[in-house]
Amino acid sequence: MYRLRTYYEELMPYVYYVGAAAAEVVEKSKAMAEVVDVPCLVRSPHGSGGSYNYAGSCGIPSILIERGCTGVWSKEEVELGKEDVRNVLRYLKILEGKISGKIYKPVDVENVIYKNASHTGCWYPTKRAGDTLKKGEILGWIKDYFGNVLEICVAEADGILLYQVVSLSIIRSGPMVAYGENVDCGQIDKW
Incomplete structure (x- = not known):
């Protein structure tokens, strides 16, 4: 990739x-x-x-x-x-x-999930890099300029957010988030 x-x-x-x-x-x-x-x-x-x-x-x-x-x-x-x-x-x-x-x-962290945007629009993340996440949690939304939701990014597994886009603008097929799956997050020291 x-x-x-x-x-x-x-x-x-x-x-x-x-x-x-x-x-x-x-x-x-x-x-x-x-x-x-x-x-x-x-x-x-x-x-x-x-x-x-x-x-x-x-x-x-x-x-x-x-x-x-x-x-x-x-x-x-x-x-x-x-x-x-x-x-x-x-x-x-x-x-x-x-x-x-x-x-x-x-x-x-042996399994990383990389999520790319399916739409171009405005990105509204709900987490910060280093935050833990649970399967099914919303990691962010992509909206159009009128506030209509184009895409919801949902965690596919428990893990830790390694990186994410933090600009308002996000581009179709571009990176959105990456997180490590099934990490024993209780063992991770907060940076």
Whole structure:
């Protein structure tokens, strides 16, 4: 799945690791992800779409760290991201030193549901990235300019909201929400 990176997505900090590759590549990728200080480790089901997935399909363990959102990041997020990279390099024995301590005890997310908009219109989300959700809960509505509901986005499973569009404008076939299914959300540290 190819997904154009947007600057209108709100996301919680998490890390993708290669999941559609040889077992040893997946194992090494997950081990790399485990040294990143985020609440969730997300196993990617894709073998293409993004450089980290392509690397995995070529036998190269890889991860994608998601931190910051809407094209904005704080100094703290930059420092956390840099420390994450240093920890991965330490794990790989490319950089000397001990892997630094972590704030989070990450939860595994192996099944992610990606929902794209079926209509162009105005998006009204009901949740925030990092919120837990229950199957059947309304995650948001797409309305026209007159307030008529064009689409209702409903959670297909219990889980945690990884990211969502937060702009008023939403485009047909564009990303709307992504959430991890059946996650033991009680174990997730709030970021």
